[in-house]
Amino acid sequence: MNSLTDRYVAATLRSIPPVQRSEIELELRAAIADAQEERGEVAALRSLGHPDTLAAAYSERPLHLIGPGLFPDYRRVLAVLLSSVVPIVFLAAAIADFRADAGLGSALLVAANAALLVALHLAVWTTLVFALIERSPSMRARRTPWDPASLPELPARRIDLGSIIGGSAVTAVITAVLMVLQATTVGVIDPTLWNSGALLIVVVFAAVAIAFDVIGYYVGWGVPQALASLLLTVLFTAAVVIAVRGGLLNPAYFDGIGWPAGTEIVGWIIIAVVVLLGLGSVSTAFRRIPTKK
Amino acid sequence: MIEDDALATHRQELRRGTAVLACLLILRRADYGYALLERLQGSGFDVDANTLYPLLRRLEKQGLLTSEWNTEESRPRKFYLTSADGMALADMLSADFTALHSALATLKEETR
Incomplete structure (x- = not known):
């Protein structure tokens, strides 16, 4: 049975880039040993927190898919896409299936299926694009700061x-x-x-x-x-x-x-x-x- | 009185801003992670182990600290030391802190 420390170190190193692993392992074990002397192994590991969180702090990777800067835009784009495309797909699929001589119930089922599929695709690809933008410094640099003049006029x-x-x-x-x-x-x-x-x-x-x-x-x-x-x-x-x-x-x-x-x-x-x-x-x-x- | 969580957050924010300066000052004399952690927590700086160790690596990567493995003792330990750049930043941050302190004192007087 591996010791608690071994398991902790392994769990942390799992999400750290291989290049840094050996050095971080040495540091981590030394830190755990020091803390263990004073407080005991469990308390020492507790004070270091969840290994995934520690690993994220070490590798400086964001702990979110889409951050607060992009999230409002993401939500709006997703809402517009879903509200525009899904009803049309639903209707088109219903009519197409209905004209192919199926019953109304079958047409609705086919339509619901198609609508769900399209909705899922929209959600996945939109999320993927935004997650990529979040992680790419060069793409984020291209975003210009918000300009008040671009606010839409109130509808008449x-x-x-x-x-x-x-x-x-x-x-x-x-x-x-x-x-x-x-x-x-x-x-x-x-x-x-x-x-x-x-x-x-x-x-x-x-x-x-x-x-x-x-x-x-x-x-x-x-x-x-x-x-x-x-x-x-x-x-x-x-x-x-x-x-x-x-x-x-x-x-x-x-x-x-x-x-x-x-x-x-x-x-x-x-x-x-x-x-x-x-x-x-x-x-x-x-x-x-x-x-x- | 506001609830405990909000209160703790406000107080934490105040301490977190000064943790880096505290590290740079303490490490003018080389020391290792755990000892630094004890020192900081003892002095009232709100720093957890899981923030301090990555922070030290980051500061080293930015050239503000240098490190050396000490293998003399029974356990090998990584000792950090404030670099010349680190000293320069520490001076700058100290000056900033003093300026803020007197600004706050002035505000307290003026808006009495």
């Missing part, structure tokens, strides 16, 4: 939580109306489409858009969020166009109310409304970006 119009929640309320009302119409009359929506539960994807979409908005509200709005919002809007508009042209509306309903041409016309109205709303939402997204001097 603060988008309040009220308007965001208002949007979700409207979506809920429209969905409820559709469901009632579908159940009580000859449905407006094509029955096969309705029965497949595909329109739930619209609800998923709305949920993602709202979550996106709320996160952006708290994390801060910038160009990445605006671009992501643009992408989201384009995806939604494209999906609606495909759905309408692909037989969203039920011709039987329009025949029933004596307006056969209604299928075409209402279809185009829907497309027009969605495109206009999309344009409005995109312009709001870009207007929200705080302008920097």
Whole structure:
């Protein structure tokens, strides 16, 4: 059995560069021996503290991955990346899997899986980059000191939580109306489409858009969020166009109310409304970006 | 009265700033790690073993101390001695300390 001292010395030397090991070992053993004479072995080792901490002090390596200087930037970058990219990946994966004829449950599972994977990758690579910057003196020297002139201006119009929640309320009302119409009359929506539960994807979409908005509200709005919002809007508009042209509306309903041409016309109205709303939402997204001097 | 942890930290900060100067002064006469540690702790400087030994290596690397292994005694010991550069720094730090001391005294008088 090795003595306590031997184990301590070995544990300390483990994390010290090989070049310095022999000399530090001599010093350390001498120091332990001196202290041991007065206080005993255990107290002597205790006074030296954890071997890893001692080794770090000897080799002057930082005991953190990302230090206080870089941490705020790191946190902000990570927040922006996650809040921009993950919702889009989730939605894209859900739509892709859904169009491949899977059920809604499977689509959500695939989407969640993809979103998690992307989130993990983002977190790992961002952390790695910042840890490297922390440890590289030359890269840190290139960081210029903070300049007050670079502070973003306050946004002219603060988008309040009220308007965001208002949007979700409207979506809920429209969905409820559709469901009632579908159940009580000859449905407006094509029955096969309705029965497949595909329109739930619209609800998923709305949920993602709202979550996106709320996160952006708290994390801060910038160009990445605006671009992501643009992408989201384009995806939604494209999906609606495909759905309408692909037989969203039920011709039987329009025949029933004596307006056969209604299928075409209402279809185009829907497309027009969605495109206009999309344009409005995109312009709001870009207007929200705080302008920097 | 503020809580013990905060109090201890404030007092520790005051002592930690002067530990290097104390080392340079004591080591004008060569001595080894443990003896120095005892001396410092006895004089009220808040220094742990796990900070002192790496500190001595660092000061040596900066050229403020020189070292020599003494193999005469029963146990070989590494003796440190303040170098010429170390003496120069000690003088500078001492002057700084005196300046701070009188500045504080003046402040106490002025803001009475």
